[in-house]
Amino acid sequence: MVKSVGDFLRDKRFKKFRLIGAVSGEGRSLDGMRVVDLFKPDKTVDLHGNLVFLSNAVGETPGPALIRGLAEAGAAALLLVAGDESLLRRYGEIADEYGLPLITADSNPFNGSFIADFVSFLWDISPGASNFLSYTDISVELIDSPNIMALMSRLEDYLGIPSAYRDMALNRTLTASKDRNFTEMVKTYPLRELQRIFYYRWIVNEGMRAGCLLFSEEVKPEQLSIINAALLGLRIHLKKGNQERLARKKLSSNFFTAILEERIEDYAVFMEKLRSAGLHRDSDCLAVAVELRGEMVLDYDDFKFMMGIESIEKRISSLFENVFVMTYKDAILCIIMPAGGQQKERIMERVLHAVRLAVDEMGRMGWPECHIGCGGIKNSLASLGDSASEAMKAAQYSKINEIIGSPIFWEELDSYQIISTIAACPEAKRLHHRVLGRVLRHDREHNGELTDTLVSLERNNWNVRLTAKEMSFHPNTIKYRLHKISELLDGDVDEYRFKFDLSMALRLNAIYRFDKSILMEGD
Structure with missing residues (x-):
């Protein structure tokens, strides 16, 4: 679901934020977030559709040129830390002029909790208690990478060590490393062996291990927030990939169902x-x-x-x-x-x-x-x-x-083909009910085993002793059951015509017993 600037402001997790400029821009779609340093701007960063946060105090902001530039770059909104009220009103007027929503907060909102909430709001991904993020690591850049290869390239730049991602579902390995030895190993060695050699972290998606992030050496404690950001970014791409595969599967299933x-x-x-x-x-x-x-x-x-x-x-x-x-x-x-x-x-x-x-x-x-x-x-x-x-x-x-x-x-x-083919016709259902109906009803009402006994008797050519041995009962028990069955059956088991109907009904019952509605029919 596409989120907007208005959705962000209405979310209870962000109630301390307020809109002071370009109110009409609440409907702008919000695709991500970017942290911009006024004095060290990175002109290669794509700001389109992003909530842009200035990492400098509002009093040091250069003013109209910046707001105009962000508007031209297609930014979704500008986020400033609150400062002098008159200055904020001035920036609000400039924002109105260029149609760029201006959002403020009374204090610096950027901490692990805020970024975790933003990730959950925008991509429906729960970071989990262990994933503490810090904006000083430019974590959002990793979380919102356009694809996994871009994420891996940025991750290696930030960490300064070779890294790779092993996708368990698609059985592929992605790495941006220029280290040939590392690249060859991660693409050819079994995952269990790689985990013995390298430092690794699992990517868990919907309770399943969906992939593994590998590093040539153990990361430093101060780099853990970068790792956690990368894990979140990978989970977002996995979720998007799952949604795409699900859509393709449903489309193909509908196509083949139409053929079937x-x-x-x-x-x-x-x-x-x-x-x-x-x-x-x-x-x-x-x-x-x-x-x-x-x-x-x-x-x-x-x-x-x-x-x-x-x-x-x-x-x-x-x-x-x-x-x-x-x-x-x-x-x-x-x-x-x-x-x-x-x-x-x-x-x-x-x-x-x-x-x-x-x-x-x-x-x-x-x-x-x-x-x-x-x-x-x-x-x-x-x-x-x-x-x-x-x-x-x-x-x-x-x-x-x-x-x-x-x-x-x-x-x-062979013969089962014939029986299963005719089982659906009304005549077969009537035969089944006429011959076996009373026996089946007795078993249902008394939790009995007369039907099973009848099947075993027929399979053993009506030999009581063999049937008793097969069912692990005394022969007298089988004789008693046979007497009861004879009372319930609408025919004589010694008469060959009825015996043929009974044999057919038992084979139909083997099919019908998985469909309770058929067994109850006509009672």
Whole structure:
């Protein structure tokens, strides 16, 4: 959100500041802050959109020329320490003439607390108790650097020692150092080894270690505020980068969701988006669905989840030409577009390898165990929705059979393909309810296990002794349950037609048991 001079003045943290000139300029956007020494001005500093603070007493200010110069440079406002009231009124009139808002404070406001509040106000970044900043170190210059490379260059100038930033998310190292030996080491050595050799500080973003700031030697105590300013600056850039990546991810997710659900309203725009993404309508494609067992919010706005999605995407991108990982219908969906001309067997081998990499990565991040389904390979993005549907049904099969961490391929499921396809039709739901309805209702009302017993009996060819052994019960318990089941079933289990209906109903129930609304239907 863009902040203005008026927002600054209305914020309770800055209630000791007051506007005395160019009141109409309250709407000016405020992008940062700059400290200017009247007697040692740095003409290379960009003042546009910045709150400019004069580090000299107001009585020594040169007057109209300075205010005119700041206005021409596009400064958002000028901040002065209060002095002689008549002199302030004079500067207020000059500020009115050039349209530059003039803000005063009764005493020098610059200390660690003020800069921390300003950082929090402007960039929504909380510096934390350990980050004490001092304006005498020109800390704001570091905090408000235009990019990370500019920040690293300024940091090295201020400290006088080589420094580097290792970005954990993007797996890159940035340094402005002219020391070739240092540069080669920070770009090639593992981070753990660098931390053993050099002085370092972690950059923590949303509770996660997002990067590491490295120095060739231990910094002096008087330089710590510079380090803290650099850490804040890096956190600001990380936050901006996160917001940009989040926007791109949501845009791409919406695009692929439209493909999956066949909601292409403008075919020409659709084809243009495909071309801009380097894709072709007739590209081979398939989907892999991952359903997590534990409770986890699949939300792009959750920083840790977003980092996890990107990490999985990065791990499997080395195996395929194009990979996109997104959330879809309470699952994580991996859309894979292999390079053309590959044999189907070769593609499926790579898919298996990609799934193993993804499972390893999820385990490393501490994510819950998962069920995985792989859809069939389609020869057009127009059929991507079919592959996604197959993948999610295969993942459901994995869930039914409690298969954890290993992919289930839709094309290998044979009869389950038929059952899962007809499960959604009204006739299948009626059959399920007619045959099993009373048994299911009894289990719900009495917290019973008759349905599980029925499944085990059918799996063991109605052999009571084998069923008792599988369920760890006495055979008499199974006989009692079978008698109760026979009373509740609307048919004779010894009659082959009913036995076929019962077998079909049990397989449908394995699908329906994850959807309580279907089980309750018709009660």
